[in-house]
Amino acid sequence: MDFDCGDSRFYKNDENENLICEILYSIEDSGIISIDSTFVNDDYRGQGIAAQLVDRVVEMARAENKKIIPICPFAKGIFERNSALYADVIK
Incomplete structure (x- = not known):
C-alpha cells in the first residue's frame, strides 16, 4: 500500500476521505x-x-541515517519480534 505523507505522519484515506490508517511519529x-x-x-x-x-x-x-525509538506498543512489538531486521535503526 502506498501511504501519503503529512505532518509527522504517514496515512491513507479511502475514496471518501475517511482515515484507513496512520502512524504518528516525532x-x-x-x-x-x-x-x-x-x-x-x-x-x-x-x-x-x-x-x-x-x-x-x-x-x-x-534514508535519513536516523535511529528509531518505538514508543507505540504495536511498533515496539514489531521491533522486538524482528530485532535482526531492524538492528540498524533501533535506538
Missing part, C-alpha cells in the same frame, strides 16, 4: 525518530497494514 532535536502511535480502521485490520506503516518509518530512518 523527530527529536537529536534526530531520533519516535514512533508514537499506529492506527488501522477496524474494517482494514488483519491485512498487515500497521506493519507496513512501521516499515515506511523504517525506510525513512534508513
Whole structure:
C-alpha cells in the first residue's frame, strides 16, 4: 500500500476521505525518530497494514541515517519480534 505523507505522519484515506490508517511519529532535536502511535480502521485490520506503516518509518530512518525509538506498543512489538531486521535503526 502506498501511504501519503503529512505532518509527522504517514496515512491513507479511502475514496471518501475517511482515515484507513496512520502512524504518528516525532523527530527529536537529536534526530531520533519516535514512533508514537499506529492506527488501522477496524474494517482494514488483519491485512498487515500497521506493519507496513512501521516499515515506511523504517525506510525513512534508513534514508535519513536516523535511529528509531518505538514508543507505540504495536511498533515496539514489531521491533522486538524482528530485532535482526531492524538492528540498524533501533535506538
